[in-house]
Amino acid sequence: MLQSKLFTKTERTFPKDEEAANARFLERAGFIYKNSAGVYSYLPLGWRVIQKLVAIIREEMDAIGGQEMFMPALHDKRYLSATGRWDVDVVFKVLDGKNPKPAFSLSWTHEELITELASKYVHSYKDLPFSAYQIQTKFRNEPRAKSGLLRGREFMMKDLYSFHRDEEDLDRFYDIVKEAYFNVFKRAGIQAVYTLAAGGDFTSSNTHEFQAICPVGEDTIYVCSKCAYAENKEISKLSGGGRCPKCEGKIKEEKAIEVGNIFPLGAKYSDAFDLRYTDEKGEKNPVVMGSYGIGVSRLMATVVEMYHDEKGIVWPESVAPFKVHLLELAGASASPAEAGRKSAKKIYEDLQKIGVEVLYDDRKASAGEKLTDADLIGLPFRLVVSPKTGDKIEVKKRNEEITKIMSFEEVIKLLGN
Known part of the structure; x- marks a missing residue:
């Protein structure tokens, strides 16, 4: 969605x-x-x-x-x-x-x-x-x-x-x-x-x-x-x-x-x-x-x-409204931002094809607002795509503090699909 x-x-x-x-x-x-x-x-x-x-x-x-x-x-x-x-x-x-x-x-x-x-x-x-x-x-x-x-x-x-x-x-x-x-x-x-x-x-x-x-x-x-x-x-x-x-x-x-x-x-x-x-x-x-x-x-x-902390809800995967929250973070210049946008859309479409439930944050909002909302909504996995990640994806579980940089194939393996 x-x-x-x-x-x-x-x-x-x-x-x-x-x-x-x-x-x-x-x-x-x-x-x-x-x-x-x-x-x-x-x-x-x-x-x-x-x-x-x-x-x-x-x-x-x-x-x-x-x-x-x-x-x-x-x-x-x-x-x-x-x-x-x-x-x-x-x-x-x-x-x-x-x-x-x-x-x-x-x-x-x-x-x-x-x-x-x-x-x-x-x-x-x-x-x-x-x-x-x-x-x-x-x-x-x-x-x-x-x-x-x-x-x-x-x-x-x-x-x-x-x-x-x-x-x-x-x-x-x-x-x-x-x-x-x-x-x-x-x-x-x-x-x-x-x-x-x-x-x-x-x-x-x-x-x-x-x-x-x-x-x-x-x-x-x-x-x-x-x-x-x-x-x-x-x-x-x-x-x-x-x-x-x-x-x-x-x-x-x-x-x-x-x-x-x-x-x-x-x-x-x-x-x-x-x-x-x-x-x-x-x-x-x-x-x-x-x-x-x-x-x-x-x-x-x-x-x-x-299942909550000071930032928001931490949904168990079995009852979460979506499994993945995909965030598209734009850069300062037009071309990197556009590149990131296309990458996020492609990831969204590919995840949907294999049955992963995704909430895709495609809004024109600041990175801070998107990250805050992601913590508040509390979906099990947060994926971030931005000019800084290049062709990789930043991955974070809602119930963990660690972020990792992964390829799409590694993300699929992590999600269990």
Whole structure:
């Protein structure tokens, strides 16, 4: 992509109303735009990151048999009323223009809808197990939307739901999803900690969260330094400096960001919507369910919180909007500048031909401005072409301070293409 054609621009200063690093850098670098508190637009660069994350999540969900679908974001009141969740604080309620009281809600989760939907198709034990997921916008009426994309009123989420004949089969699939989630976070550059947690508004049972240890995290977890067993402070009887109940290792108190969660739902929603199956003996039984979420936009924010320096974002290669930032730096005289310009264009075209994603800074801007923007945007590789480099290319990794002069062939080898 030609940077001169990118309709968004970087800013010289950070937004004054943002404290979280993810919001400060993403807004300044032109990845997102703040429409109102907790509500953001994803600009072209930001949307490319979201799509990289979505692709990773989709691959891992498909690999465990998840069937992708899409459900409405506008929910009739009867759904949440059936499970007693209509009056949960975070629900956005919507008037339909006919009745004085809200008749609909904006989705913050989809257990009710998919349970009713499943009741149309599940009748026999032969119809089980199965799992279905979607990647969709969700809404939470957060009283204090803060921390950028970490806690928003509108956000993107992947929610997976599984349906089983008994708890034993749910436990089997629960472990499969657990491993798939570890794969997602590892591929996104995040080391997640599997953490015992409360069920909240979803279930009365204990559940599990995937927590990324980070100083700005809103959650406090206790984690074993030896076996990595962890509990959320909200339910834990552990304390920092204590001993692990599993291996007697030392417990550390850590701040963390919740990037995913998995819930064993039992028959709570099946009972509410009469979701039952007939077993081999002809007896009716409630379907046992599980629910599994990953906040896609929150995951993007977490990556920025964990991968940035004073100059800007340092994107992991797997989720970067582009792999390469190609900079054309012009010299003082016309002819060397023109020579450098042709060289950069040729490199851009050749990289595209072999499938390298390139953001080509072809703008008529100063070298200082281009280099500053490259650090701020944070693509994994920076290639500089100028009259000084001649027929070579100056190469720098965003997460390293060393610059090297290489031939095009050496650059291709470095990029792994």
